[in-house]
Amino acid sequence: MGQAFSHGDSHCERLVLKSFLDARSIPAGTTIDTDLAIIGGGPAGIALALALANTPIRMLMLESGGESFDDKTQALYAGRETGVSYLKLANSRLRYFGGSSNHWGGWCRPLDAIDFEQRNWLPHSGWPFARAELEPYFARAQSMCEAGPFIYDESEKWTQALGAPIPLGEGGVYTTYFQFSKQRDGFLPTHFGERYGDDLKHLPNLNVMLHANVTGLRLASNAQSLDHLDVATLQGNDFTVRPKYTVLAVGGIENARLLLASNDVMHSGIGNGNDLVGRFFADHPIPGGTATIVVFNGAIASYYQQPQPANGAYFRAALAPHDGFKNGHTVLCSLATIEGEVQLDGFGQAAVAATASALGVDATNMRAFTVGCGMELAPDPDRRVKLTDDRDALGMPRLQLDMRISDSDFSRYRDTLTELGRQLLAARSGMIRINHKSRESWLSVMDWGNHHMGTTRMHSDPRQGVVDPNSQVYGVHNLYVAGSSIFPTYGASNPTLNLIATTLRLADHLKTVFGT
Amino acid sequence: MTKDWTSAISRRPVLAGILGVLGIAVVGGIAYEVSPRRRYKPSPFDDLLSKLSDRENASRVGAEVVRGTPGFNADRTKRSLRAKLADATLGDAISADLARDRLVEVRGWVLPETFASLCALAAKAA
Numbered sequence: 001m002g003q004a005f006s007h008g009d010s011h012c013e014r015l016v017l018k019s020f021l022d023a024r025s026i027p028a029g030t031t032i033d034t035d036l037a038i039i040g041g042g043p044a045g046i047a048l049a050l051a052l053a054n055t056p057i058r059m060l061m062l063e064s065g066g067e068s069f070d071d072k073t074q075a076l077y078a079g080r081e082t083g084v085s086y087l088k089l090a091n092s093r094l095r096y097f098g099g100s101s102n103h104w105g106g107w108c109r110p111l112d113a114i115d116f117e118q119r120n121w122l123p124h125s126g127w128p129f130a131r132a133e134l135e136p137y138f139a140r141a142q143s144m145c146e147a148g149p150f151i152y153d154e155s156e157k158w159t160q161a162l163g164a165p166i167p168l169g170e171g172g173v174y175t176t177y178f179q180f181s182k183q184r185d186g187f188l189p190t191h192f193g194e195r196y197g198d199d200l201k202h203l204p205n206l207n208v209m210l211h212a213n214v215t216g217l218r219l220a221s222n223a224q225s226l227d228h229l230d231v232a233t234l235q236g237n238d239f240t241v242r243p244k245y246t247v248l249a250v251g252g253i254e255n256a257r258l259l260l261a262s263n264d265v266m267h268s269g270i271g272n273g274n275d276l277v278g279r280f281f282a283d284h285p286i287p288g289g290t291a292t293i294v295v296f297n298g299a300i301a302s303y304y305q306q307p308q309p310a311n312g313a314y315f316r317a318a319l320a321p322h323d324g325f326k327n328g329h330t331v332l333c334s335l336a337t338i339e340g341e342v343q344l345d346g347f348g349q350a351a352v353a354a355t356a357s358a359l360g361v362d363a364t365n366m367r368a369f370t371v372g373c374g375m376e377l378a379p380d381p382d383r384r385v386k387l388t389d390d391r392d393a394l395g396m397p398r399l400q401l402d403m404r405i406s407d408s409d410f411s412r413y414r415d416t417l418t419e420l421g422r423q424l425l426a427a428r429s430g431m432i433r434i435n436h437k438s439r440e441s442w443l444s445v446m447d448w449g450n451h452h453m454g455t456t457r458m459h460s461d462p463r464q465g466v467v468d469p470n471s472q473v474y475g476v477h478n479l480y481v482a483g484s485s486i487f488p489t490y491g492a493s494n495p496t497l498n499l500i501a502t503t504l505r506l507a508d509h510l511k512t513v514f515g516t
Numbered sequence: 517m518t519k520d521w522t523s524a525i526s527r528r529p530v531l532a533g534i535l536g537v538l539g540i541a542v543v544g545g546i547a548y549e550v551s552p553r554r555r556y557k558p559s560p561f562d563d564l565l566s567k568l569s570d571r572e573n574a575s576r577v578g579a580e581v582v583r584g585t586p587g588f589n590a591d592r593t594k595r596s597l598r599a600k601l602a603d604a605t606l607g608d609a610i611s612a613d614l615a616r617d618r619l620v621e622v623r624g625w626v627l628p629e630t631f632a633s634l635c636a637l638a639a640k641a642a
Contacts, residue, residue, distance in 0.1 A: 169614065291624075347580070350573040351625045357570035358606055358631050418619060421626030426614045433624040 020067070020097075020201065023212035023233045030239040034060040034207075035514065037229060037243035039214045039258070040250035041065075042099020044482040046192045046200065047144055047500045048247060051507035053203045055516045060241060061200070062212040062231060064250075065096025067193065072234055076213070076392045077254075079385075079399035085446065086283075086403040092450045093251055097210060098193020100251065100450065106181035106189025107316075107494040108147040110138050110501070112333060114323040115491035121330045124280065124379035125489045128460035128469040134501045141500035145181040146190045148313030152177055155317075158310040163301030165317065169426025172325025172419045176335065178494075180307045180314035211235075215394050217246070217262040217270055219476065226479045232394050245513065247506070249482040252281070252452025253385055253399065256485060259456065259466070259473070260387050261397050271456070271466045271473040278385040280457050282377045282490045284449035285405060287442055291371035291417050292342060292433040293424070294352050298365035304338040305369075318374070320492070321416045332376035333492035334413040336420065339370045348433065361428050371417075371432075374449065376492045377409050385455060410442045451495045456481045457488040471506045482506055559641035561590075564597050564634060567606040571638050578639030580622050581632050590640045593633050600630055 026032075036052070038045045041063030049061055065073045073096065079089035086092075093100045111131060118126030142150040151158060155177035156165065165175040181189035200208050215238075216230035229241040248255050256278040260269035269277055307314035320335035344352065348368070356363035377383070383404040387397040414434060421432035436442045459465025462474040467486055473479040482503045484495040491498075556562075556571065568574045582588045600609050613619065613628035620632045627635075 347576065347623060348625070350576040351622065351627070354568075354570045354573035354577050354635065355625075355627060355631065357573070358568065358610060358634075360607060418621075418626055422614055422617065422619055425610070425626070425628060432626050434621065434626065435624055437624075 021207055021209040023062075023209050023231065023239075024235045024237065026209075026237060026239050028237040028239060031228075032060065032239065032241045034058050034241065034243045035245065036060070036510065037062060037241050037246040039229070039246065039248050040099065040254075040483075041097045041193065041208065041210075042249065042251060042483070043101045043192045043496055044249040044499055044503045045247070046098070046196050047141070047503045048249065048482055048507050049200055049203065049206050050144065050196060051504050052510065053205070055205060055511060055514070057205060057510070057514050057516060059206045060243070061206060061208045062214055062229070062241065063097050063208065063210050064213045066210050067097050067197070069094065069096055069102075072393065073211075076394065076396070078392070079401060080388060080390075081401045081403060083401075083403040084405050084443065086401060087448050087450065089253065089399060089401060092448070093253065093452065096193070097197065097208075098191050101190065101192040101496065103450075104181075104189050104496055105494070106145075106147070107178050108142065108145050108181060108497040109176070109178045109493040110134070110152065111491040111493050111498050112323055114326055115333065115489055115493075119327065122332075122378060122489075124381070124464075127488055128458060128465075134498070134505065137501040137504040138497070140504055141497050142179070144190075144500055145497055146195070147179045147181045147497070149311065151311065151313060152179060155315050158313070159301070159303050159308065159315050159317070162303055162308055162310065163299070166295060166300065166304070166319075166424075167427040167429040168420075168423040171423040171426070172322050172329065173319050173416060173423055174322055175317050176320040177303075178307075178316045178318060180316065181496075182314060213394055214250075214258065215261075215396055216264070217248070217258060217479065219262070219265040219270065221265065223265050224475060225477055234393060243478075245478045245480070245510065247480045247482050247510075249503070251483060252455055252485040253401075255481055255483060256385050256455035257387070257396070257399050270476060270479070273475065274463050276457065276464070276466050278455050279381040279383075280379050280454040280488070281383050281385055281401065281452070282379070282454040282487075284451045284490070284492060284494075285373070285375040285377065285409070286447045286449050287373050287375065287436070288445045288447060289370050289435055290373045290413070290445075291336065291435055292344070292348070292368050293338060293371050293420075293430060294344075294366055294368045294432070295430045296356055296361050296363045296366050296428070298367040300338070300367065300369070305340075319420055321419070325416075325419065329415055329419070331412040331415050332378065332409070334373060334375040334416060335492050336417065337372040337374065339372045342368050342370050344368050351433075352431065355425070355431055359425070359428050373413065374492045374494075375409065375413055376490055377405060379454065379489060380404055380406065407439055410436070410439065449494070451484065453484040453487040453490050453495060456485040458486040459488055470509045471502070480506060480510070556641065561594055561637040561641050564594065564601065565638055565641060567601065568634060568638060574635040575638040575642045577622055577627070577632070578635030578637065581620070581636040582639050584622065585636070588636060590637060593637060597630065597633055597637070606631070606634070
């Protein structure tokens with residue numbers, strides 16, 4: 001019989017807590033009751049706990065890893081990759097407190113309005129709400145990311161002292177701006193575990209348990225509610241957590257894995273009655289050297305190449321398509337960044353000299369730069385993770401990722417680059433060379449953003465989504481999902497800021513659910 | 517004693533004359549190299565090619581245009597360009613191309629269609 005385990009029932013007791021709980025010290029067979037289980041101690045889980053701080057909701061956060069990297073824990077992520085060459089599943093995320101924020105680059109930018117829209121030309125696109133729904137949460141998410149004031153729309157005003165944006169003729173591409181997470185006035189992005197660990201230790205209504213691997217989400221026999229969680233450690237002491245509500249926040253790949261592997265009651269897995277869990281996986285391709293951009297007068301503001309400080313924020317510019325251009329030309333949000341300076345070959349020099357001459361422009365001081373890319377993929381149900389027969393050290397089925405990228409994903413980005421080239425010529429400010437045409441050429445320079453999205457997609461129609469607009473798993477009233485796995489369409493913005501905004505929205509919903 | 521006739525000629529005027537001739541030759545040579553009229557052999561497109569101020573580099577670009585356009589027809593291109601440029605400067609024609617998305621890629625470089633066609637004729641004329 002399970003042992004009752006009391007926690008969080010005394011403010012005084014919690015206020016003197018100086019360390020996290022260690023699941024390895026929990027006796028096997030223990031049962032822990034709590035109001036809300038947060039599975040995962042990454043950015044989503046930590047943001048949720050902070051948002052529910054000082055409420056009457058007793059929370060237990062279950063984190064697989066410890067406070068630092070551990071090989072054996074990380075190996076639980078290993079799986080197979082098929083299809084288009086992709087990152088190793090064991091390497092593209094981090095399994096310890098703070099999650100993948102321990103290796104993120106700090107790029108922040110809210111999704112564009114069009115990212116939320118259902119577009120007739122883009123199958124499976126659209127969120128169940130507009131971007132306006134997230135507006136109240138972006139500033140708080142920005143604060144948690146320590147990315148300075150939320151002033152994306154004022155970027156040009158704050159960066160003008162550093163130089164003017166690249167002149168572009170009227171058209172579909174414009175200069176947009178990222179802001180950057182910075183840790184304690186440095187350039188390092190915020191590592192959520194390090195940054196918020198002490199804050200979490202002192203929350204009176206939260207316990208954080210490390211080395212606690214949730215290996216099963218166990219439904220009640222009617223399959224309509226989650227009854228308990230199976231928890232295991234690599235040392236072999238298994239125990240049970242019995243929460244009233246649970247939020248699954250273990251990342252864009254593991255969220256799907258845990259739902260699929262919890263198939264004792266629903267044989268296809270939890271929330272998978274329509275065979276959607278694990279499908280629509282996405283990442284942001286970041287192919288290198290997609291183009292070469294030439295600036296005729298050689299003048300380029302520093303914020304195009306490196307984050308630059310202004311008004312308490314760090315800004316870096318990119319060249320992105322307008323929402324109107326996206327709809328008019330059926331392109332996605334894929335955007336271009338400007339990277340290092342390059343020397344043109346003889347033909348390139350001739351092309352620049354002849355073109356500038358024809359435009360009546362002096363290109364004596366011209367400079368050329370390689371163009372980077374943050375690409376958006378179209379939703380694809382066949383790009384997916386699924387269970388295999390292989391098992392990890394805890395007996396959990398390992399995953400196989402079937403990675404795909406369509407030719408149209410490349411051609412759409414080419415259309416945006418062509419438009420950028422047209423606008424540079426129209427402004428008599430520069431020109432562009434697009435470096436890749438064939439699929440093989442694109443794939444030869446492919447890299448990925450480690451931005452795992454889409455596997456538990458949100459939709460207002462249960463036949464098309466795993467979670468409903470409140471992030472609740474369809475059919476299971478007390479199970480929710482947080483993180484970028486709920487993104488049904490992805491945009492080209494880095495997911496951390498946006499997944500925190502959606503998590504803060506979930507926190508507000510949970511407050512309502514708990515009546516706080 | 518007969519005085520050698522050469523000694524009767526002052527050396528300075530002779531040297532000045534030789535240097536003068538050499539100078540004319542050098543200046544003339546440079547002028548020949550620089551002058552487009554002298555440099556390029558006559559072609560059926562000279563009226564169009566006169567709109568290019570950097571014909572050398574344009575020709576290099578144009579060679580790639582021709583190479584990338586199977587069945588490139590210089591006469592048809594010439595007629596099309598004459599129609600476009602009859603009452604317009606090259607700058608105007610380029611602006612019109614850009615306004616109407618008339619672009620081509622030449623070894624990846626995004627170029628206005630009229631300019632690329634003109635480059636192709638420059639290559640044909642070379």
